[in-house]
Amino acid sequence: MFARRIVVVGTGYVGLTTGACLASLGHRVVCSDVDAAKVARLARGEVGIFEPGLGELVGEGIAAGRLEFVLGSADAVADAEVVFLCVPTPMGSGGGADLAAVESVVAEVAEVLPTGCVLVCKSTVPVGTSARVAELVGRPDVAVVSNPEFLREGSAVHDFLNPDRIVVGSASQDAAERVAALYARLGAPTVLTxxxxxxxxxxxxxxxxxxxxxxxxxxxxxxxxxxxxxxxxxxxxxxxxxxxxxxxxxxxxxxxxxxxxxxxxxxxxxxxxxxxxxxxxxxxxxxxxxxxxxxxxxxxxxxxxxxxxxxxxxxxxxxxxxxxxxxxxxxxxxxxxxxxxxxxxxxxxxxxxxxxxxxxxxxxxxxxxxxxxxxxxxxxxxxxxxxxxxxxxxxxxxxxxxxxxxxxxxxxxxxxxxxxxxxxxxxxxxxxxxxx
Structure with a gap:
């Protein structure tokens, strides 16, 4: 498996678990966030999330030089091969998902994503969001992929490293296969769609x-x-x-x-x-x-x-x-x-x-x-x-x-x-x- 240069935008429950686990699989991961105090704490290996095994995994990633934390997204994605969007999508008016955070990040990084980069929607988003993100990016040289998470609180690290399945969806077969390959070491059934x-x-x-x-x-x-x-x-x-x-x-x-x-x-x-x-x-x-x-x-x-x-x-x-x-x-x-x-x-x-x-x-x-x-x-x-x-x-x-x-x-x-x-x-x- 080739190690990839990955950026994870958002260090909440999903983002931090995703970043730490991908680093444990051998990838070089940069996690970005807009909260300066939180970034500083994470850079010191201080994890405020109550999640078994996550603190240890973050510490190991930092010590190995495969995991780092930075403020802001634009500079972080400059040399990324894959960028994961792991930002909140809370319930909005009418019960629908509020995509304000997703759209804000996309607007921030769209012009600075490297040619050939894959932008991955990891956050839970309504059907059609990946197409919307592709429109907002507006670049045929950047593929957009949906790769939903299936993590349970209290066992998120275990769930990530021992998945029932990996689901990857994109209009680009090559991009979907590149994202699926990130998880190759896990040996899980993979659904490409x-x-x-x-x-x-x-x-x-x-x-x-x-x-x-x-x-x-x-x-x-x-x-x-x-x-x-x-x-x-x-x-x-x-x-x-x-x-x-x-x-x-x-x-x-x-x-x-x-x-x-x-x-x-x-x-x-x-x-x-x-x-x-x-x-x-x-x-x-x-x-x-x-x-x-x-x-x-x-x-x-x-x-x-x-x-x-x-x-x-x-x-x-x-x-x-x-x-x-x-x-x-x-x-x-x-x-x-x-x-x-x-x-x-x-x-x-x-x-x-x-x-x-x-x-x-x-x-x-x-x-x-x-x-x-x-x-x-x-x-x-x-x-x-x-x-x-x-x-x-x-x-x-x-x-x-x-x-x-x-x-x-x-x-x-x-x-x-x-x-x-x-x-x-x-x-x-x-x-x-x-x-x-």
Missing amino acids: DAPSAEMVKYAANCFLATKLSYVNAVAELCERLGANISDVTEGMGYDRRIGQSFLQPGPGWGGSCLPKDTAALLQVAQSVGFDFELLGATIDSNTRQREQMVAKVADACGVGVAGSLDGVRLGLLGLTFKAGTDDLRDSPALAVAELLAARGAELVACDPGLRGDEAPLRGVVSLVDDPYEAAKGSAGLVVLTEWQQFRALDWPRVAGLLAGPVVVDTRNHLDPDVLRRAGISWRGVGRLPVG
Whole structure:
């Protein structure tokens, strides 16, 4: 494999992982950003992203001379063979992706890209964006390629280096093959296609996963009403190779930085071409309802009824991030449930191993403590909202002695109900009958 001169524009979650991993594959990588303080920290090997293995990979790349960080993009791309766009594409008005950052970078680098350079859209962008970028660049000597990322927070380095597939799309076969060759050492199945299809793959995959999660949450509610056990049901489903084991865990709803914005974006794109994507709309609506169902479950466990007031009721929350192993609160279903509980009047004290306590979304909603026992102390009940492994190892008899109301609402089915029962605590899960 030939080592390439690569520039990665943007050092966020996707950009930094992409740059560090490509450097680990032997390429020479320059990562650029507009935040001078962030660039300085990264140049010292200081990674502020909560992602296992990423800090070590950045340090190794810097030490080997294959990874560096610079301010601004125009000078960085001067001798690049491949330029990756890894800038944010947040949800904009109407649910569509906001491409302002992508267009800004393209305008900055279009005239200074070397002849023969390949410009790669790594950010999640709507179908047709690569064609739009090619128009903005306006140079036939620069090819534009779509190469969507499939990284999960908490396992991004592993996902990059052990991919299920590599998807590359472009009108230029040569450019697509050059980008695919960057990953040759990984030995992953590679899909070479046109740019619109590559862009669609990312949205189609994420929206399918969201639909699968909404479906299993609906089945879990049906299990509760019929006296079935969702854990046994999903185990039986998961052995069917057509379905698989993944994304069959019920919970408080799906969230994070990808699924909410990608479902909204695809729905908006469908509407723009006159297609009524009813299934996707129902998936989104079901997810909103799931969060409300969790609040009703908590209210019922506290003895005020599913629609009762929680005014003045102290509740301890275990977890607020959208999933364990991250510090990400973006579209967190855990935080959404907390906000709904607060709106009902509950007084919330939370513990989350991934949070510092100064995060803006928490203000006015919840008080954060470092100790889960402090969250339990004097609470009418505990609510498990994020599946941190630390919570399984708590001293539950001690927790029982601290709680004012010995009940745990486990929205992730994360804890062992029998352990809690032996400690004198009632367990309420999702899609399963109460225990204790």
